């Protein structure tokens with residue numbers, strides 16, 4: 001659920017845009033972070049942990065941890081809490097390490 005009017009900050013929703021999470025369309029608003037837009041649409045699982053493969057979600061919400069890493073517009077491990085939505089943006093959960101790490105490990 002999007003917060004339309006905050007008791008302290010006032011009107012919060014700006015221009016509506018469409019984002020795609022796992023190729024499904026969702027409504028978001030300009031100036032929202034990707035993580036906030038996903039949360040407002042009921043999506044709380046942003047990926048899985050590397051070692052234990054457990055669900056990851058928002059933790060700090062201010063770019064200080066790695067909990068909200070997602071694949072955004074083809075780029076792996078982007079902090080979704082610090083990235084603003086754009087119309088047509090393609091977003092996928094980070095379910096694995098990027099390919100570059102596998103290449104290094106195999107050498």
Ligand code: FES
Pocket residue numbers: 057058059060061062063064065066067068069079080081082
């Ligand atoms: S939730 Fe901590 S960096 Fe995004």
